[in-house]
Amino acid sequence: MKLKSLVMSAAAAMIAVPALAQDVTLRIQTHYATEHPTGQMLAKFIDDVEVMSGGGIAIEMFYSSSVVATVETFDAAINGILDCDATGGAYQTGKNPAFQFVGDIMGGYDTPWQQYSWLYYGDGYQAAQDLYNAQGMQLIGWAIYGQESFASSKPIRGPEDLVGWKFRSPPGMETEIFEKMGASPIVMDFTEIFTALETGIIDGADASGLANNVGLGLYDIVKHANYPGFHSMPSDHLACNQGVWEGLTEQQRRIIETAWQKLSFQIAMLNEKANTEAAAALQEQGVTLYAWSAEDRAEFRNAAQAAWDDWATRSPEAEALVASHKAYLTQLGLIGQ
Numbered sequence: 001m002k003l004k005s006l007v008m009s010a011a012a013a014m015i016a017v018p019a020l021a022q023d024v025t026l027r028i029q030t031h032y033a034t035e036h037p038t039g040q041m042l043a044k045f046i047d048d049v050e051v052m053s054g055g056g057i058a059i060e061m062f063y064s065s066s067v068v069a070t071v072e073t074f075d076a077a078i079n080g081i082l083d084c085d086a087t088g089g090a091y092q093t094g095k096n097p098a099f100q101f102v103g104d105i106m107g108g109y110d111t112p113w114q115q116y117s118w119l120y121y122g123d124g125y126q127a128a129q130d131l132y133n134a135q136g137m138q139l140i141g142w143a144i145y146g147q148e149s150f151a152s153s154k155p156i157r158g159p160e161d162l163v164g165w166k167f168r169s170p171p172g173m174e175t176e177i178f179e180k181m182g183a184s185p186i187v188m189d190f191t192e193i194f195t196a197l198e199t200g201i202i203d204g205a206d207a208s209g210l211a212n213n214v215g216l217g218l219y220d221i222v223k224h225a226n227y228p229g230f231h232s233m234p235s236d237h238l239a240c241n242q243g244v245w246e247g248l249t250e251q252q253r254r255i256i257e258t259a260w261q262k263l264s265f266q267i268a269m270l271n272e273k274a275n276t277e278a279a280a281a282l283q284e285q286g287v288t289l290y291a292w293s294a295e296d297r298a299e300f301r302n303a304a305q306a307a308w309d310d311w312a313t314r315s316p317e318a319e320a321l322v323a324s325h326k327a328y329l330t331q332l333g334l335i336g337q
Contacts, residue, residue, distance in 0.1 A: 107304030
């Protein structure tokens, strides 16, 4: 009787906790290298998924855009060359201007946590999902490392110091915002920043977050920076081919979503720690950091809103996303009614 009872208990446990319906391997490309902090975090994400799925979900990660160019990753997932894209929505503004507002909102939220809250507690997830689904893709989540900081050879104390300031800028909406504030953005490749600062072609650069700028050696050349940042907070994403995603079991999807949220929140925390440490070290080395006032940040946000409104006219999806962000920013008290 005791043996029979044990067998029945084991059978009941197997019924109560069903195994994954099928094993699956997902092919994902990222633009990060294996040695980059985010690349290292992605390795932990892969391990989390494989462990939580009991080996039922394997991930083949292609680092440093080794299959196709970074900007082509999204299309490669759409067309089945890859299963998922771990780059960022900002690379896809050519498909639809609305991707600007899931890639880098520019001047919107002050912290990653506010921006995450739009996605999960505003109507952001559904608003963004409509955009991705129209392309045959499913947005799984974001990874936001935090506000970016400038590197500058001149003081950047507030909006008045932007007038005539020549700086490296990525293409797109950022150039429009800064031009309206009197700056002279110059679009150039990321690899050209160091030489352009050394030779005085530019006064400053929008490159990355404070700690990453230290790693690039920018503050070995110039001795001014703003911290915390205010203008740019890019979002990486995990987006999967919609058919592939819908072909997974609910259990498999939950595992991937949960592991990605762990990754994304830890990236934000890791970078906040790194930036805080970098700020302290830079000040000891004679680099001047400028924290813009609430009024100065509001002036930039007003200029950014004018650009948002212009971009909102460029597609119905852009209009919907801008409306969603503005409603949530108003709810948070970051913009007026």
